[in-house]
Amino acid sequence: MNKRRVKPEHVRREEIVNAAYEVIFEVGLSNTTMAQIAKKAQLSVGIVSHYFGDKQGLINACMLEMLNVLRRKTAQYKAEVQDSHPESMIKAIIDSNFDISQVNQRAMRIWLDFWSASMHMPELSRLQRINDQRLYSNLKFHFLELMPKDQASIAARGLAALIDGLWLRGSLSQDTTFDSTLARSIAYDYVDTQLKLVKQIRQERQNE
Known part of the structure; x- marks a missing residue:
């Protein structure tokens, strides 16, 4: 039976940040939501929040990167x-x-x-x-x-x-x-x- 491979934290964080970039590019920073980013990254909002807390935490991480x-x-x-x-x-x-x-x-x-x-x-x-x-x-x-x-x-x-x-x-x-x-x-x-x-x-x- 195949088990779903759990990605390392740094890989998951990079995927979320890249998804955030795509959403910001498409709709603008002010219109960006955690739900949109989670959907783009094919993850739940809960998982995105687990890594970055809230939208502000994720935006800070994006700019820092x-x-x-x-x-x-x-x-x-x-x-x-x-x-x-x-x-x-x-x-x-x-x-x-x-x-x-x-x-x-x-x-x-x-x-x-x-x-x-x-x-x-x-x-x-x-x-x-x-x-x-x-x-x-x-x-x-x-x-x-x-x-x-x-x-x-x-x-x-x-x-x-x-x-x-x-x-x-x-x-x-x-x-x-x-x-x-x-x-x-x-x-x-x-x-x-x-x-x-x-x-x-x-x-x-x-x-x-």
């Missing part, structure tokens, strides 16, 4: 850099933020819902602040290897804002496909401009 995907992508892109030069590392961070995992239609729709909800949900707001600080700190670390502290801070904040702005404009566009090549090119140009400015300032000071 999206942040973890971005964090892992950033680490992957940086690890693939051949020369480990600070400029290359900065551009690897740019690449990770415009990776297909971040700019596909489903991910962008869900991110927009989470960003909007973070204004009213303290835990989502906290996670968003962590994400913002992580991007800024990561960029500043490498800019500091290329320029003085004050300039590095400004350059990092500017690039972080540019990345978010390019992503947001792309997500609100009527186009079905995000132009990641163009977004990368614009962000790269910002980095190149900042480095040229620093070089120019140093040259002027040497000539004084």
